[in-house]
Amino acid sequence: MSRALLSIFPALALAACGGDPAPTENTGASATGPAATNTAVAVESVQAANAQEMSPDAEAILASLGSAYAGADLTNGARQFRRCQSCHTLNAGGRHTVGPNLHGLIGGAAASADRFAYSSQLSEAGLVWDLETLDAWIANPRALVPGNRMSFVGLRDAEDRRDVIAYIAVETAGE
Ligand code: HEC
Incomplete structure (x- = not known):
């Protein structure tokens, strides 16, 4: 829902900027007609851009995560992941840095x-990174595994966590 709304705002901005030929004729009584058409065209092009952004693979991966992830915003996920990037790589065969x-x-x-030297606390916690456990870890790693070595306060916002988990899932799927 919010994603759909968000995609309408840039569309309105595009429509407001004109770009179609002869905008000067759109005055007076005919204003709503052509303006509405411009908006519809702009909405379509923004939707096309969004569709390109999210590949069919990404959509399938999000669907596989379950309905809670259906509305995940991968752009926000990438933005949130910047906070993890100083310590983690995501690519296949990527280096371990501060974190694995x-x-x-x-x-x-x-x-x-x-070949990553985990803390004994995390090694011995016996966790599996299902979505709920991962969510709890990202929300507050110290609460989930006291004494672990990830120095990160946690992401408070549930949507930010959903988005960053979706981003990790999409980025790390396959080879
Ligand atoms: C300051 C560095 C740092 C930041 C920032 C950081 N991590 Fe970590 N992370 C670590 C370290 C170090 C470990 C290993 C902890 C241990 O062994 O106790 C770790 C472990 C993990 C693990 C467990 C990996 C495994 O192999 O079991 C996950 C998942 C993880 N981090 C996700 C994240 C995410 C997602 C973010 C951003 C929201 C993040 N981390 C931010 C340093 C960091």
Whole structure:
């Protein structure tokens, strides 16, 4: 819902900017007709842009995460992930930095990346990174696993967590 609304705002801005030939004729009684047409065209082009942004693969991955993730905003997810990027890579075979590479994370056992020196607290917690556990970790890693070594306060906002988890899922799927 909110995503659809958001995509209308830039469309209105585009319509307001004109861009169609002969906007000067859109005065007086005929104003609503052509303006409405412009808006419709702009909405279509914005929807096309959004559709391009989210590949069919990404849509399928989001669908596989369940209905709670259907409205996930991958652009916001990427933005939120910038806070993780100083310590984590996502690409297949990516380097461990301060934290472990997170490729193939979702659904797997915690603390299972090769050649990363996890804390004993995280190694021994016996966690599996299902979506709920991951959500709890990102919300407050210290509360989920006291004494672990990830120095991150947590993301308070549930939608930000949903979006960053969706982003991780899409970015780390496959090879
Ligand atoms: C300051 C560095 C830092 C930041 C920022 C950070 N992490 Fe971490 N992360 C770590 C470290 C270090 C560990 C390993 C913790 C341990 O062994 O106790 C870790 C572990 C993890 C794990 C467990 C990985 C596994 O293999 O089991 C996940 C998932 C994770 N981080 C996700 C995130 C996400 C998502 C963000 C951003 C919202 C984030 N991290 C931000 C340093 C960081």
